[in-house]
Amino acid sequence: MYVLGRDSDSDDGSGSDDGSGSDGGGGSDDGGGQPGSNGDGDGVRPPTVRLGSFLARDGGSAGAEVGLDADGPHAGVVFGKRGTGKSYTLGVLAEGLAAARGVAPVVVDPMGVFDGLRAAGGRVVEPRVRPAAIPPEAWPDLLGLDPASGPGSLVWRAVADALDASDTAAAREDSERSGDSPSIAALRERVTDADAPAADRRAAANHLRLAASWDVFDADASPVARLAGDGAPTVLDLAGTPEAAAAAVVRAVGRGLYDARIDGDLGRLPWLLVDEAHTFFGGVADPALRTLLTRGRAPGVSLVCATQRPGALPSVAVSQSDLLVAHRLTAERDLDRLAEAEATYLSGDLASRLPTETGEAMVVDDATETAHTVRVRERRTPHGGGSPRASGTAAATDGGAKSEDPR
Numbered sequence: 001m002y003v004l005g006r007d008s009d010s011d012d013g014s015g016s017d018d019g020s021g022s023d024g025g026g027g028s029d030d031g032g033g034q035p036g037s038n039g040d041g042d043g044v045r046p047p048t049v050r051l052g053s054f055l056a057r058d059g060g061s062a063g064a065e066v067g068l069d070a071d072g073p074h075a076g077v078v079f080g081k082r083g084t085g086k087s088y089t090l091g092v093l094a095e096g097l098a099a100a101r102g103v104a105p106v107v108v109d110p111m112g113v114f115d116g117l118r119a120a121g122g123r124v125v126e127p128r129v130r131p132a133a134i135p136p137e138a139w140p141d142l143l144g145l146d147p148a149s150g151p152g153s154l155v156w157r158a159v160a161d162a163l164d165a166s167d168t169a170a171a172r173e174d175s176e177r178s179g180d181s182p183s184i185a186a187l188r189e190r191v192t193d194a195d196a197p198a199a200d201r202r203a204a205a206n207h208l209r210l211a212a213s214w215d216v217f218d219a220d221a222s223p224v225a226r227l228a229g230d231g232a233p234t235v236l237d238l239a240g241t242p243e244a245a246a247a248a249v250v251r252a253v254g255r256g257l258y259d260a261r262i263d264g265d266l267g268r269l270p271w272l273l274v275d276e277a278h279t280f281f282g283g284v285a286d287p288a289l290r291t292l293l294t295r296g297r298a299p300g301v302s303l304v305c306a307t308q309r310p311g312a313l314p315s316v317a318v319s320q321s322d323l324l325v326a327h328r329l330t331a332e333r334d335l336d337r338l339a340e341a342e343a344t345y346l347s348g349d350l351a352s353r354l355p356t357e358t359g360e361a362m363v364v365d366d367a368t369e370t371a372h373t374v375r376v377r378e379r380r381t382p383h384g385g386g387s388p389r390a391s392g393t394a395a396a397t398d399g400g401a402k403s404e405d406p407r
Ligand SMILES: Nc1ncnc2c1ncn2[C@@H]1O[C@H](COP(=O)(O)OP(=O)(O)OP(=O)(O)O)[C@@H](O)[C@H]1O
Pocket: 080, 081, 082, 083, 084, 085, 086, 087, 088, 089, 308, 358, 359, 360, 375, 376, 377, 378, 379, 383, 384, 385, 386, 387
């Protein structure tokens, strides 16, 4: 097996381009059953996620198997137009990571398409995070308030004061309460009792009431590290969750996984897989995602961002990624973002090199500084995505009246 993201002097790398005529001989399957995860010469193979197979240059035949290194942390992007297989590919990664030792996939699922991962031992949760996970200065933006406005600054101050108070309480009791978080109700009380104009207090309280209605904040929520504690895939079901609330969850989870690794509270290497990632950059989740992109690998946190709008991602998402998976793209702005990677490894007209079939992708591997065309393997667990087709409905298959034009 050819292993993306792993230096060619590691055990599995065949080093071939496009896989034609190469089999590499690694043969590992998603890392399942491979003991250990260090690959440092103790005789065990490092965990590998099977991604698919090379698409040979003749366009039809399948080449050697291709995997992704799961022994070390990575940053990756998965690009593609709607319906080209991005979520499916993310699911393939999650399945593989679920079977690999020493890692834990956490999937951000804004469209509710990953619940099939239950069949891989996964759990689907409606995430709850502590209000304290969002720093005071981010609250006005989270609530749609101008930080310079009366209500915006009031909320900012209320959160800062509440965090100070809980820090003081924790210090006084010298207990394990440093994770204490104010509840949204407590924050509302603070703004209601504040020494501020009545209109500002009312507006701030109303916005906090709205945040409470999102049902994502809970002062007693479990520490984020628990999501990745046992290695089973965790799917954060954000379908139907308002964008701001989903962003708060992504910020809290992204930062929480990072901090847990820094603090030594998480033994496994977490992988945060973010679908529809363009919706999380530029807002409340942005700083946490950028931290993972630029500094996540040092403590061992991986981030993979999938999007149909690469042009809406910041350049740093591409420049910091060591793995780029590109399904079909056509919009110029999106191809431009891809061209930032092209400068290093690819030559010629990028658009013409992108595969056209669903499930096929061009993969740019930073570790070996090569680009390959790959057919992503089929999922073992059900995939919930795909555009609904009228022809696939019961009404179309039961010989119903609409099979012919009645006129
Ligand atoms: N590697 C693959 N092997 C087999 N079928 C695939 C593969 N990739 C995608 N498909 C099929 O294509 C459909 C669309 O894929 P997917 O839902 O991943 O698209 P998407 O790019 O995420 O689209 P959207 O942007 O609408 O979410 C899937 O439901 C599946 O049937």
